[in-house]
Amino acid sequence: MTDDLIQREDAGGIATLTLNAPHSLNALSTAMIARLTAELDRLAADRATRVVILRGAGRAFCAGHDLKEMQAARAGADKGAAFFRQLFDACAAMMQRLPALPQPVIAQVHGIATAAGCQLAASCDMVVAAEDARFGVNGVNIGLFCSTPMVALTRKVPPAVAFEMLTTGEFLPAPRAREVGLVNRIAAPADLDTATRALAETLAAKLTAAVRIGKRSFYDQMGLPLDQAYALTGDRMTENMLWRDTEEGISAFLEKRAPDWA
Known part of the structure; x- marks a missing residue:
């Protein structure tokens, strides 16, 4: 309070x-x-x-x-x-x-x-x-x-x-x-x-870092020309893919188990 x-x-x-x-x-x-x-x-x-x-x-x-x-x-x-x-x-x-x-x-x-x-x-x-x-x-x-x-x-x-x-x-x-x-x-x-x-x-319950980069990308791309929006979000997705927790999340999905996020 x-x-x-x-x-x-x-x-x-x-x-x-x-x-x-x-x-x-x-x-x-x-x-x-x-x-x-x-x-x-x-x-x-x-x-x-x-x-x-x-x-x-x-x-x-x-x-x-x-x-x-x-x-x-x-x-x-x-x-x-x-x-x-x-x-x-x-x-x-x-x-x-x-x-x-x-x-x-x-x-x-x-x-x-x-x-x-x-x-x-x-x-x-x-x-x-x-x-x-x-x-x-x-x-x-x-x-x-x-x-x-x-x-x-x-x-x-x-x-x-x-x-x-x-x-x-x-x-x-x-x-x-x-x-x-x-x-x-x-x-x-x-x-x-x-x-x-x-x-x-x-x-x-989602990966906090993913939600945060997603919210920032959501607002950053709004109003941009289409090509610039894709360039921006492509950079963000590449950054996101390189995270340890994202690698773990994808592996967990493919292996049909819960992710072990840090």
């Missing part, structure tokens, strides 16, 4: 981070962003943790930015301009840490994931959602277009779906979010913890 805003539990190589501000539906205040950033930085250097689960306490996963904090910043001489830019920059830097982490990150979503909260879920590698969870980038409903959440969203769902969500402010129920690629798996609310943990345990 780190502090009141972020709670951490570790078991079986899986770190579970819980956003713990249920009174604000786990809003991404400046303090929450700073605490989560610090915890992600610790995880980046953590060799023992193989998988990360990110969840929210209380009734929701995350309701986005703290609107009360943002409105209070308008009292400044610049009407909050410097605060807003600093907030969005800090949030963007935190979001970018999620795909950059060596470990796979699973968002466990219940209740709502709205605006920057939807951005947070979309920035994770995978999402497991309760059947009654809802996802939205609904800032347009209060006159604030979700431009920064749009970055993560448009990298997960088809452009037409993202644009409709952004311009209508309407929510996607979990089954529909799964259909369009925002959610990987759905579960009954009572089974959400179990379903998320099962996926995390599946990932944790």
Whole structure:
């Protein structure tokens, strides 16, 4: 456990981070962003943790930015301009840490994931959602277009779906979010913890080094021209093939036995 805003539990190589501000539906205040950033930085250097689960306490996963904090910043001489830019920059830097982490990150979503909260879920590698969870980038409903959440969203769902969500402010129920690629798996609310943990345990059972090089390669090749993507991943696979544990894994498969990984 780190502090009141972020709670951490570790078991079986899986770190579970819980956003713990249920009174604000786990809003991404400046303090929450700073605490989560610090915890992600610790995880980046953590060799023992193989998988990360990110969840929210209380009734929701995350309701986005703290609107009360943002409105209070308008009292400044610049009407909050410097605060807003600093907030969005800090949030963007935190979001970018999620795909950059060596470990796979699973968002466990219940209740709502709205605006920057939807951005947070979309920035994770995978999402497991309760059947009654809802996802939205609904800032347009209060006159604030979700431009920064749009970055993560448009990298997960088809452009037409993202644009409709952004311009209508309407929510996607979990089954529909799964259909369009925002959610990987759905579960009954009572089974959400179990379903998320099962996926995390599946990932944790793989060769850690292989998963880590695979995650890095997955994001590095995205957006590259086809020939460059193949050149990059060919280099990574060659590196991977030369590992002792990979040689052992292939031998074990061919010999129909469990691998003896170091």
